[in-house]
Amino acid sequence: MLHLDIPTRNEFSLLAEKRADACVSIYLKTSPITENVQASRIELKNLIRDAQNQLEEAAFDKKRLAALVDGLNDLLDDDDFWRFQANSLAVFATPDTIRTYRLANDLTSMVQVSDRFHLKPLFRVITFSHSAFILALSENAVRLVEMNADLPPEAVTVHDMPKDAASAAGKSTLNDRSMSGRIHGTEGLNVRLEQYVRKVDGALRPVLAGRERPLIVAATGRLADLFKHMNSYHNTLDETISDSPDRLSEAELAARARPILDASYKANIAEIKALFDKRTGERRTTTDVSDAARAATFGAIQTLLVDIDSVVAGFIDDETGAVTFAEKDDAKAYGIIDQITARAFGSGATVLGVRRDEIPGGGDLAAILRYPL
Template sequence: MDILTRKKFEELINSEEEWCISIYMPTCRMGPDIKQNPIRYKQCIREAEDKLFNMGLSKSEVGSILLSASDLIDETTFWQNQTEGLAIFITPEEMNYYHLPFEVKEQVVISDKFYTKPLLPLFTADGQFYILALSKNEVRLFKASRQTVKEIVMENAPRNMEDMKIDDDPRTKLQIRTANPVSNSSLGYNTASQGQAVENDFEKNELTRYFRAIDESLNKLHKGEEIPLVLAGVEYLIPVYKEISRYPNILDEFIKGNPEILYGNDLQKMAWEIIEPKFLKIQELAEAKYNQFSGQRNGLSSNSLKKILSQAYNGQIETLFIANGAHQWGQFNPDTNKIDFYEDEKVGNEDLMERAATLTISRGGTVYVVDPDKVPDGGIVAAVLRY
């Protein structure tokens, strides 16, 4: 299991057990340094053991909690297929891991909740987006971020248009001409520069059926999430796909040209040029809204962490800004609304900045982790409220 969706993230932040172990570590994806991956992980397991011993657990109890996690040390194939970072979450009953498209600081945190703050960039302005590379000869799906890109397997999706020719009708044997077609249809296209075009109703029907099968697989994969989708393909294919697609967040702009000749990294760079301005525009509008509400003193802005924690728990926060790297240790009891602040991390404490962020996300709000000088009002936290 390595794709961290918003739904799975919310399951993580809502988990609460006696022992929740969170391990983060940078990983190497190629070259001789790959050998360091299991070594580094083994050191993290040893650190988790030491912390559990210091919390009063016996050797047998520690061994039982970390059994499945320890078994992962010797999984050679696993360690040879990494990205930039790895997050592992362990309880006495199960273990889940997620490959991350960015490097994370090595750390082991043990509490009654999982530590999820390092995952926040996946759900902010530098977060995730899909790239769907469409052509008649192949279809590829990538999940990308500002930093990296990873190809995703779409279960039960056709590999190409030929996969859709499942009957013996001689019409399905027709060769699609590659000469420059002339068509009265708005879908006609000059192949001299960009590729083939839809030449007749039968081919359009076959293309529609092909795209519908792809779209069905994509919608099963994203499971209700609205991660932005950037399409890549020759121009006459894009409107055909958009017409049949039920995906909720397809960008109007797309990557033009034949995607078969492009690597994943090429597609990621081209897609980021399309999507970055949209991410930034949304953030700028949220900042302007905060400044407007703050100036109006209408009660729809907040920069007090103590108030923001309660507001986040109640689902009031529309947008939250937190300073990158900032921590505030303490305890928050939503039942009594009691909040205690502490200077240092210790057993039983939590990062209240992380708690505010995860509560906001779990209730449908947006979180931006920004440079400290970019937080509105100059503090470490600021929020735009729904009510």
């Protein structure tokens, strides 16, 4: 399985607010297969050296630099840490602290050095999860399956999960009458199934609490409708796997879930593009970096699409949002698009990290505004 520790919204906010004399942000391609991580460790060593060179060129304090590099090298040398990885690793380090996050997404390796962390690639994790949960639900059985990119899916142990619909109702069969004689026939079956779905939902809550990844339901008939009506998980996709899950292995469930996950992502991007086109006629959009910086500074961005791989070095004035572009991406300059992203996120905007060809206009960003500039 993938070993993930995705930052929560609060953790992201703390990272975005962090300022220090040196903030090193490293994104590294990794592998969940332990035998393949040596190449990632070598690449991390090179990225650490790159960060060190940038800080030396900026005449950074030698003692503080030594503390920073020592912390990164301690991570590099930690064999136990490298035994359990995902598809990418994000490292955020200062001379005083170091934070790591193992991510399911395949991110481009890079290092950024400035007085704040480079966080834009993390929005790819939020925007398009390459992982999902699948709930295989039938009268005869129920199981939760975790699917991740490039790895076989696995069943997840869920405490207090009912075995089947009959046992959830405390019965050996769903066809008997209640003591009062009221619960029988179609009406009785519906009541029993509602009890079953309610218990399934209750068992899932501790497992899914605080999660962001999608839940895809594999169920048919009445059970599919009941779970859609009673389920409490906020990121359950509307489209379901309509085949009977009893006949499907974990691998077959994952194969049917992948197109649903892809379609959900594409539909979300298509909706935003359609809204962008509509708001353009109302003068409530921009693809200009300088305009977006001002809008983000004053909380005017409603939705923001950003290219997760682009880096435009420079500075944004904290008061006016005015942009100064840098000729060189060094230890003093930071990513302008990244800072726009953080400011928009901080003001409650919906922010999506996407590929360049998914952005209206094909530039570094596209913003839908709350009001005309």
